[in-house]
Amino acid sequence: MTDIPIPAAPSAGLSVFPRRAAAALALVLASLVAVPVAVGNPFIYHVFITICVFAALSTAWNIVGGYAGQLSLGHGIFYGLGAYCGMLLVGAGTSPWIGMVAGAALAVLVALAISYPCFRLHGPFFSLATIAFLEVFRVLALHFRDLTGGATALMIPLKFGSTWMVFRDRWPPLAIAFGLLLLTLAVAWWMRSHRIGFYLVATRERESAARAAGVRTVRARLIAVAVSGALTAMVGTFHAMYLTFIEPAAMFSLTLSIQIAMFALIGGLGTVFGPLLGALLLVPITELARGWLGAKALGLHGLVYGVVLVLVVLFLPNGLMGLVSRFARAGAGGRGAQAASVPAVLRAPERPAVGADLVRVEGLQKRFGGLHVTNDVGFTLREGEILGLIGPNGAGKTTVFNMISGFLKPDAGTVSVRAPDGTWHRPARPSDFATLGVGRTFQIVQPFAAMTVEENIMVGAFHRRSDVREARAVARETAERMGLAPWLGSEARGLTIGGLKRLEVARVMAMRPRVLLLDEVMAGINQTDVRRAIDLMLSIRDTGVSIIAIEHVMQAVMALSDRVIVLSSGQIIAQGSPQDVVRDPAVIEAYLGKEFAHAHA
Amino acid sequence: MDVFLQVLANGVMLGGLFAIVSVGLTLIFGIVKVVNFAHGEFLMVGMYLTYLAVTGLGLHPFAALIIVVPILFLLGALTQRFLIQPLLAAGDHHIQIFATVGLSTVLINLALLVFGADIANTPPSGLRQPVQIGPVRVLLGQVVILGAAIVLVAALQTFLARTRTGRAIRAVAQNRAAAELMGIDVNRIYALTFGIGAACVGVAAALIAPLYPTSPNSGTYFVLIAFVVVVLGGLGSIRGAFVGAILIGLIDSVTGFYVGADMREVAVFGVFLAILILKPSGLFGRQLRLSHVSL
Numbered sequence: 001m002t003d004i005p006i007p008a009a010p011s012a013g014l015s016v017f018p019r020r021a022a023a024a025l026a027l028v029l030a031s032l033v034a035v036p037v038a039v040g041n042p043f044i045y046h047v048f049i050t051i052c053v054f055a056a057l058s059t060a061w062n063i064v065g066g067y068a069g070q071l072s073l074g075h076g077i078f079y080g081l082g083a084y085c086g087m088l089l090v091g092a093g094t095s096p097w098i099g100m101v102a103g104a105a106l107a108v109l110v111a112l113a114i115s116y117p118c119f120r121l122h123g124p125f126f127s128l129a130t131i132a133f134l135e136v137f138r139v140l141a142l143h144f145r146d147l148t149g150g151a152t153a154l155m156i157p158l159k160f161g162s163t164w165m166v167f168r169d170r171w172p173p174l175a176i177a178f179g180l181l182l183l184t185l186a187v188a189w190w191m192r193s194h195r196i197g198f199y200l201v202a203t204r205e206r207e208s209a210a211r212a213a214g215v216r217t218v219r220a221r222l223i224a225v226a227v228s229g230a231l232t233a234m235v236g237t238f239h240a241m242y243l244t245f246i247e248p249a250a251m252f253s254l255t256l257s258i259q260i261a262m263f264a265l266i267g268g269l270g271t272v273f274g275p276l277l278g279a280l281l282l283v284p285i286t287e288l289a290r291g292w293l294g295a296k297a298l299g300l301h302g303l304v305y306g307v308v309l310v311l312v313v314l315f316l317p318n319g320l321m322g323l324v325s326r327f328a329r330a331g332a333g334g335r336g337a338q339a340a341s342v343p344a345v346l347r348a349p350e351r352p353a354v355g356a357d358l359v360r361v362e363g364l365q366k367r368f369g370g371l372h373v374t375n376d377v378g379f380t381l382r383e384g385e386i387l388g389l390i391g392p393n394g395a396g397k398t399t400v401f402n403m404i405s406g407f408l409k410p411d412a413g414t415v416s417v418r419a420p421d422g423t424w425h426r427p428a429r430p431s432d433f434a435t436l437g438v439g440r441t442f443q444i445v446q447p448f449a450a451m452t453v454e455e456n457i458m459v460g461a462f463h464r465r466s467d468v469r470e471a472r473a474v475a476r477e478t479a480e481r482m483g484l485a486p487w488l489g490s491e492a493r494g495l496t497i498g499g500l501k502r503l504e505v506a507r508v509m510a511m512r513p514r515v516l517l518l519d520e521v522m523a524g525i526n527q528t529d530v531r532r533a534i535d536l537m538l539s540i541r542d543t544g545v546s547i548i549a550i551e552h553v554m555q556a557v558m559a560l561s562d563r564v565i566v567l568s569s570g571q572i573i574a575q576g577s578p579q580d581v582v583r584d585p586a587v588i589e590a591y592l593g594k595e596f597a598h599a600h601a
Numbered sequence: 602m603d604v605f606l607q608v609l610a611n612g613v614m615l616g617g618l619f620a621i622v623s624v625g626l627t628l629i630f631g632i633v634k635v636v637n638f639a640h641g642e643f644l645m646v647g648m649y650l651t652y653l654a655v656t657g658l659g660l661h662p663f664a665a666l667i668i669v670v671p672i673l674f675l676l677g678a679l680t681q682r683f684l685i686q687p688l689l690a691a692g693d694h695h696i697q698i699f700a701t702v703g704l705s706t707v708l709i710n711l712a713l714l715v716f717g718a719d720i721a722n723t724p725p726s727g728l729r730q731p732v733q734i735g736p737v738r739v740l741l742g743q744v745v746i747l748g749a750a751i752v753l754v755a756a757l758q759t760f761l762a763r764t765r766t767g768r769a770i771r772a773v774a775q776n777r778a779a780a781e782l783m784g785i786d787v788n789r790i791y792a793l794t795f796g797i798g799a800a801c802v803g804v805a806a807a808l809i810a811p812l813y814p815t816s817p818n819s820g821t822y823f824v825l826i827a828f829v830v831v832v833l834g835g836l837g838s839i840r841g842a843f844v845g846a847i848l849i850g851l852i853d854s855v856t857g858f859y860v861g862a863d864m865r866e867v868a869v870f871g872v873f874l875a876i877l878i879l880k881p882s883g884l885f886g887r888q889l890r891l892s893h894v895s896l
Contacts, residue, residue, distance in 0.1 A: 071695050073702075117878040123694035124636035128828050129877050132870040135825060139866045254821070258702055265699050299713025299817070306706030313700045314687060 045170040051283045052177035056184040058263035058275035060231035066270035068224045069204030073257050074130030077137050078107040078229040080251035082236025096165040100237040104230035111229030141248035153247040165241040184231050189272045195462045202448045202459045209446035214434030214463040266312045268321025277320045351542050355383030364413035373399045374570040386547045388561030396570040397550045405440045406430040439513030441504040443520050447492035454488040460510035482506040498525040518549040522556050534559050603736050608858045610737035616850025617747030620843045622823050623830040625801030631837020632774045632794040638701040641824025642708035647806025648815040652723045662811045670803040677799025681792045712817035723810040742812045754843050829873040
């Protein structure tokens, strides 16, 4: 093993919450309440309430923008919905506490309706679409002035008391804002440390790999946006009551939406406590500047936001949390590389007999434009068998894989998989294939780069179990088998190509598949690793998993395959035992050309 | 009938305005493949510069072009060099969005600090004079804008098609690595393209300022429309953007007259969302993959 000379980094996972970090967090949260109560100054109260509000908004945004990587710049929609729901219900004589719940429910509906079509869009287009929706909401709020009062602000009737969320004292709004912040943080923390959080980050990092691991990526994102929208609306209701007046331009505001996103980026995108840190740093600066410089400082707070944002983007792409964890790592120190003693792969004493058909592929056709990528490809895979799929580059091997794992829809032909109960199914989507026990790797490795090796494998393990502890145990055990145990806590991006290939196999194996589709897992790895990989494949087969392997390393094909299928120009040109196939003139011709075949005939 | 013709004429004029604002954005979008969220603020900066040149130096808005265009070219080139270029390697669109959003925030608030929230009105210098064309009446300034948009589109097309630099720019747009292997300095081309894109906004700014009020938020409205136009035109197609702009101008004008002035934006963004979601390659364009689609 010449692989992976990197130190084991502390796990980014949150289940192992360092005691010092927990103490620091508790201190920060406590000070949010303690400082204003101790000082007793109305302005300080205002600053801390604003911190709580923005930290909560930003934390809620981060569930979509950070975890799921969908950069919404239209979260003002949910904030505005919450605000108007609360305000209108107060006008109708109903408590804003009920308005808060109604606003959250409405936000969930709107979030789902808006996001479902938008999730088809990537990168900047998604952001643009969210901005467009926000503008539409703002204009509509202005238009329906009977409901919203139009451009003239709605004022809340000053009915004091906890029922109406309007207080003479300073501390009750602080308590509510703080409570909302705690709620939002708790939800964000729970999501990040449970299955849904793993799914979201995995989807963000590599959508196709996540789908191969059985993740219903659209559903995961919709859950994220629904939760995030609901929380944002709740904060919106409170904030409207606190501000006591609302107008469409301020509620459905692009500036506010950008600010919310900004705090998350500055604090640390996708981290649980980053947004809190971002708001904690920036809100006081700007509120103080506003308080001291008054009207002269028009634009100053925005300027501070903008400059800090640009600087963070350029010099601290991981935000303040990145900085914190770098210091923490330096402080911990001495956690150097562990000696890479990789355990030998254990072989089952004997191989189970090859059984009945498990996968049936019939008449697969796929055309890209005028090009026939596969033409009438059909074969079967039996239980406990290793099927080698070989052929020159461009023969259509990966296209066949994409069709028998649900990533491509065939133009004609069928793929049937036998379920454990003996019934046959024709799955369509990658997640359906995964449910039936078909797992795959990718020709170009697709690790979840920002997750640790352990977390990568856990995404696979979550397919069969939802409990974090169980998934972790499966991941560890699988990593042990794959020789990845020493790197459990390292980020996947640090692995060498050999390590990444094994990580992909480990991720699939953690899904407990019955059929394993391996797309060139031996390409680009050294001799020692090839031999180890062969042993690993055999041991996997011996546990009763059937394998189809696309492979160019002939040594491996010969050693592993029970049967070999040769694909050329999208058609099967030969199949049979490895020894027969390599002597087949048609195969030699396909690989080496007519001249060579004739010269050696 | 005359009213309808007038509404159409207004739509075309508005389209010219949208076109001239969008040309630069399209160029940057198509070549550097960065969505410049600060594009509207470039426009706003150009409008303030025009305002200063006209009120401070007593220049005609057309003469202000000599000052505004070079400064905006520089602003664009520097933005590329110091803000976008360091982020290109990351290949992460999120961070690029944040970078240009950050720049736009800085520019808006700088304008607020320097000029305050009050509206600055550039003297119209005769550009508000009405012109009678057949049955319809439009403003001289609008005709100038439409004409300038057409000239700008034609000039850019010619530049990209005929000149050596233009060919290099197209090569970089099509395949960055291959262009680099052919000895093209990709970073220089990107900075140049960003500069030209910003210079186009400079032209737009000098022509728009005499007709529209200038404020720190002037750019926000225009940039959203510009994004609509770019997407409608098919992502990076300059001619497509022009056609898209006229179309949006017509939709805006017709909705404004027949449905209600406050529903214009709803119509425009409705069209935008429909195109984005149903036909993301735009009405006139081929698929341009901005985001990495795996598999």
